Amino acid sequence: MADVREGRTAVEPEAVSAERSRLVEGVRAYGLIVAMWLRSTMAYRASFVMTALGNFVATGFDFVTILLMFTHVDVLGGYTLPEVALLYGASATAFGLSDLVLGSMDRLGRRVRDGTLDTLLVRPVPVLAQVAADRFALRRLGRITQGLLVLGYALGTLDIAWTPLKVLVLPMMVLSGAAVFGAVFVVGAAFQFYAQDASEVQNAFTYGGTTLLQYPPSVFAKDLVRGVTFVVPLAFVSWLPALYVLGRDYPLDLPRWVAFLPPVVAAGCWVVAGLAWRAGLRAYRSTGS
Amino acid sequence: MRLYAVVAAGGFRRYATYRMATLAGVFTNTVFGFIMAYTYIALWDERPQLGGYDMSQALTYVWLGQALLMTCAMMGGGFEDELMERIRTGDIAVDLYRPADLQLWWLAGDLGRAAFHLLGRGIVPMVLGALAFDLALPASPWTWLAFLVSVALGVVVSFAVRFLVALTAFWLMDGAGAMQIAWLAGLFFSGMLLPLNLFPGVLGEVARALPWSSLLQVPADVFLGTYAGWDLLGAYAFQAGWAVVLLLAGRLLQSVATRRVVVQGG
Numbered sequence: 001m002a003d004v005r006e007g008r009t010a011v012e013p014e015a016v017s018a019e020r021s022r023l024v025e026g027v028r029a030y031g032l033i034v035a036m037w038l039r040s041t042m043a044y045r046a047s048f049v050m051t052a053l054g055n056f057v058a059t060g061f062d063f064v065t066i067l068l069m070f071t072h073v074d075v076l077g078g079y080t081l082p083e084v085a086l087l088y089g090a091s092a093t094a095f096g097l098s099d100l101v102l103g104s105m106d107r108l109g110r111r112v113r114d115g116t117l118d119t120l121l122v123r124p125v126p127v128l129a130q131v132a133a134d135r136f137a138l139r140r141l142g143r144i145t146q147g148l149l150v151l152g153y154a155l156g157t158l159d160i161a162w163t164p165l166k167v168l169v170l171p172m173m174v175l176s177g178a179a180v181f182g183a184v185f186v187v188g189a190a191f192q193f194y195a196q197d198a199s200e201v202q203n204a205f206t207y208g209g210t211t212l213l214q215y216p217p218s219v220f221a222k223d224l225v226r227g228v229t230f231v232v233p234l235a236f237v238s239w240l241p242a243l244y245v246l247g248r249d250y251p252l253d254l255p256r257w258v259a260f261l262p263p264v265v266a267a268g269c270w271v272v273a274g275l276a277w278r279a280g281l282r283a284y285r286s287t288g289s
Numbered sequence: 290m291r292l293y294a295v296v297a298a299g300g301f302r303r304y305a306t307y308r309m310a311t312l313a314g315v316f317t318n319t320v321f322g323f324i325m326a327y328t329y330i331a332l333w334d335e336r337p338q339l340g341g342y343d344m345s346q347a348l349t350y351v352w353l354g355q356a357l358l359m360t361c362a363m364m365g366g367g368f369e370d371e372l373m374e375r376i377r378t379g380d381i382a383v384d385l386y387r388p389a390d391l392q393l394w395w396l397a398g399d400l401g402r403a404a405f406h407l408l409g410r411g412i413v414p415m416v417l418g419a420l421a422f423d424l425a426l427p428a429s430p431w432t433w434l435a436f437l438v439s440v441a442l443g444v445v446v447s448f449a450v451r452f453l454v455a456l457t458a459f460w461l462m463d464g465a466g467a468m469q470i471a472w473l474a475g476l477f478f479s480g481m482l483l484p485l486n487l488f489p490g491v492l493g494e495v496a497r498a499l500p501w502s503s504l505l506q507v508p509a510d511v512f513l514g515t516y517a518g519w520d521l522l523g524a525y526a527f528q529a530g531w532a533v534v535l536l537l538a539g540r541l542l543q544s545v546a547t548r549r550v551v552v553q554g555g
Binding site (some may be wrong): 050065077198218219 | 309320321323476489
């Protein structure tokens with residue numbers, strides 16, 4: 001340990017460098033465990049193709065529902081189909097990314113219940129990385145593909161006056177959105193340290209959140225929009241940046257620059273998620289079984 | 290008969306022990322209920338009387354969907370994982386020696402499970418939905434009773450489908466694919482995502498004729514008072530017909546599969 005620390009520049013405080021090395025270690029461990037699961041997934045290629053296809057179709061049903069709605073109406077909440085498709089594609093892709101990377105976190109409650117979490121605690125690898133990489137499911141690429149296709153359809157049909165800023169907002173929106181959803185996954189998992197079989201609460205915020213964001217904000221009651229803007233800041237995942245791209249009015253009379261906040265909001269979410277995770281892990285009592 | 294009553298009670302009690310999970314499920318059902326209710330309001334604002342429902346009937350449909358999601362196992366769940374696991378490991382051989390019918394045994398357990406979910410995860414979201422929105426609740430107790438009968442038939446149809454799917458484990462090494470296709474079909478064709486009378490043309494006709502419409506569309510229409518007199522009997526006959534056909538198919542597949550177990554030696 002000592003020689004590692006001496007190698008660092010003296011300017012860097014020790015706590016920060018320790019934090020950084022833990023992060024690097026965690027990412028490395030995550031990569032290794034994921035690689036292992038990938039090898040095991042690829043042992044049954046036919047099964048993988050089928051489940052990935054199933055994932056694609058399953059998540060696509062959400063958009064089919066919207067398509068079916070638009071066989072009856074021209075606008076929904078004042079938005080046309082391509083506009084809704086942009087909101088949908090952004091939200092589905094962002095959620096798909098976080099689901100791929102952290103979607104296994106909802107198994108934490110089961111591990112707490114059956115006592116197998118203890119095995120993870122004694123390994124010299126960050127627990128978060130182990131839990132996140134556990135049973136890494138590559139089939140979740142299905143959701144990302146589906147989201148990207150709808151996004152592609154939206155961008156192909158919409159008549160947008162593109163500016164460099166609008167072009168930049170697109171990748172920023174998807175990546176920050178994935179980070180926000182990722183933080184929700186971690187907070188949800190931290191909650192499972194206390195409520196061991198309540199993983200469905202997490203679904204309300206993750207799956208529920210992405211469903212909510214697939215429709216225009218004008219559809220929902222003001223209080224609900226306020227809640228997902230200021231309390232659980234899901235509005236920054238797709239609504240606010242996408243409305244900037246579309247050049248439409250924001251909900252709640254928010255100023256135009258909030259469209260560029262998603263990276264800041266995502267960083268804030270991760271600070272909260274980190275604190276929640278630590279608190280949860282500290283409170284953990286093994287079932288002893 | 291007493292044996293199956295005990296098994297059903299066991300199924301009920303088994304799910305009743307997961308109190309936190311039930312609470313969490315109620316929360317999730319309520320959140321989804323709210324999200325869907327607002328999208329339906331936007332839709333019915335544009336097109337009042339869409340699909341023959343007025344706004345409050347459409348909203349009632351949303352909350353019925355949330356209340357019945359687990360009861361009728363529209364996204365799967367319940368016994369099929371366990372049955373598949375027993376088939377895979379060969380434990381099924383032990384079950385076959387028991388002095389109880391395999392299909393009836395699992396049906397009884399699943400009815401117990403459904404009863405618990407109707408009470409545990411159905412009532413609270415429905416009440417919360419009724420408090421937040423103007424729902425079209427039946428005034429006559431007979432409609433409520435007719436609805437419960439329809440739900441019970443829906444549960445049996447749902448069981449019969451899932452039993453068939455679980456039996457595929459005798460042939461497929463990994464039943465996950467078959468199970469996934471089954472729950473996809475269940476989700477889409479039950480009317481969980483959108484009422485089946487909003488499905489256009491032939492797709493709508495096919496969707497309404499498939500067994501999955503027994504899980505939500507038919508009970509919801511009974512609840513909303515769409516069927517009266519002979520029409521109600523017709524709706525029941527539709528559900529019961531599918532139940533009988535699918536249960537018989539399960540029985541047939543079971544006897545074919547059982548012979549296979551003997552060949553495999555468990």
